[in-house]
Amino acid sequence: DIQMTQSPSSLSASVGDRVTITCRASQTISTYLNWYHQTPGKAPKLLIYDASRLQSGVPSRFSGSGSGTEFTLTISSLQPEDFATYYCQQSFTTPYTFGQGTKLEIK
Amino acid sequence: QVQLVESGGGVVQPGRSLRLSCAASGFTLRSYEMHWVRQAPGKGLEWVAVTSHDARNENYADSVKGRFVISRDNSKNMVYLQVNSLKEDDSAVYYCTREGDWSFTHWGQGTPVTVSS
Numbered sequence: 001d002i003q004m005t006q007s008p009s010s011l012s013a014s015v016g017d018r019v020t021i022t023c024r025a026s027q028t029i030s031t032y033l034n035w036y037h038q039t040p041g042k043a044p045k046l047l048i049y050d051a052s053r054l055q056s057g058v059p060s061r062f063s064g065s066g067s068g069t070e071f072t073l074t075i076s077s078l079q080p081e082d083f084a085t086y087y088c089q090q091s092f093t094t095p096y097t098f099g100q101g102t103k104l105e106i107k
Numbered sequence: 108q109v110q111l112v113e114s115g116g117g118v119v120q121p122g123r124s125l126r127l128s129c130a131a132s133g134f135t136l137r138s139y140e141m142h143w144v145r146q147a148p149g150k151g152l153e154w155v156a157v158t159s160h161d162a163r164n165e166n167y168a169d170s171v172k173g174r175f176v177i178s179r180d181n182s183k184n185m186v187y188l189q190v191n192s193l194k195e196d197d198s199a200v201y202y203c204t205r206e207g208d209w210s211f212t213h214w215g216q217g218t219p220v221t222v223s224s
Contacts, residue, residue: 026117
C-alpha cells in the first residue's frame with residue numbers, strides 16, 4: 001500500500017497568515033493527489049484535485065503543487081473558516097490512502 | 108444538486124451485521140464509481156471500498172476484505188455496504204462518496220456505526 005505522510009500534524013496560525021502543508025507519498029503517484037478539509041462533525045470537502053486543480057467553488061486562496069512523491073497545499077491568507085483539519089489522499093492505486101491529517105488551529 | 112444520504116448505521120454487538128445504504132440523487136448514478144470511506148472517533152479518514160459504475164468490479168481495503176460487500180442498484184439510485192462479522196475496530200462514521208476526476212467530489216453526511224458488547 002502507498003503510505004501518505006503529512007507534515008506538520010498540527011499548526012497554529014493567525015487570520016491573514018500564509019500557511020503550507022506538505023504531503024509525501026511512499027512511492028511515486030504522478031499527480032494523483034487530492035486535498036480535503038474537514039470541520040468537526042461535518043463531512044470532508046474536496047479542495048484540490050490532480051495535485052493543483054482547484055475544485056469548483058473553492059476560494060482561490062487555496063493552491064496545490066507537486067508531483068511524484070512530494071506535494072504541498074498552500075493557503076495564501078487564512079480566513080476564520082479555514083481552521084479545520086486537512087487531509088491529502090492518493091488516487092493512483094487502490095487502496096486509496098489518506099494522510100494522517102493536519103489540524104490547523106487559531107493562534 | 109448532487110445529494111448522497113446514508114442510512115442504516117446503529118449500535119451492534121461484535122460479530123453481527125448491518126447493511127448501510129446510500130441514496131443518490133441529482134446525478135446519473137450509473138455514470139460514476141462510488142466509494143465508502145470511514146472515520147473512527149477522533150481518527151483520520153480510511154478508504155473502505157469501491158464499486159465500478161456498472162457494478163462489475165469492486166475493491167476493498169485489506170482491513171475489511173472478506174467481511175464487507177459493496178453493491179449498487181443503479182435503477183434505484185442506491186449504493187450499499189453490507190458489513191459482516193463486525194469488530195470493535197469497525198466503529199466509525201461511514202461516508203458514501205462519489206468519484207470524479209480521480210477524487211471524492213461529493214460526500215454524504217455519514218452514518219455512525221458503533222460496535223460494542
